[in-house]
Amino acid sequence: MANKGLLLCVCQGTCPSFHKMNVFEVLNEIRKEKLVDVVAVHPQLCADDGDLFLESFLSGHQIDKLYVAGCSPTMQEKMFRDSFTKAGFELKDFVGIEIRNLDTPQAIEVIKKVVKTEKEKII
Numbered sequence: 001m002a003n004k005g006l007l008l009c010v011c012q013g014t015c016p017s018f019h020k021m022n023v024f025e026v027l028n029e030i031r032k033e034k035l036v037d038v039v040a041v042h043p044q045l046c047a048d049d050g051d052l053f054l055e056s057f058l059s060g061h062q063i064d065k066l067y068v069a070g071c072s073p074t075m076q077e078k079m080f081r082d083s084f085t086k087a088g089f090e091l092k093d094f095v096g097i098e099i100r101n102l103d104t105p106q107a108i109e110v111i112k113k114v115v116k117t118e119k120e121k122i123i
């Protein structure tokens, strides 16, 4: 079974860019609407243990579409590329979402918009 996953990455929770949002509320809104199949928050995906987490998350949950809400999508692509390769996950199935400096409702809105747009593309 293939799944859609959403990860929130928050620069260890110490970066001011993420202080205006409640990350748990953001994830909860997305999962309540069943816009994706699995959600999780990670403090620092670009660290070594983040690489390991990404690889196990992708293969363990059989993820066929991955959304990561955090820093800029361009930075994310560069930082996650090797983990995707190791997990056999294609870059085309990854969507980075910039949520820095947003408050909780704004972050929810941006993520919903991206996920719904991607769904429409598939349909």
Ligand code: SF4
Pocket (backbone or CB within 6 Å): 009, 010, 011, 012, 043, 044, 045, 046, 047, 070, 071, 072, 075, 076, 079
């Ligand atoms: S991947 Fe981006 S959001 Fe996550 S810890 Fe690294 S710089 Fe911060």
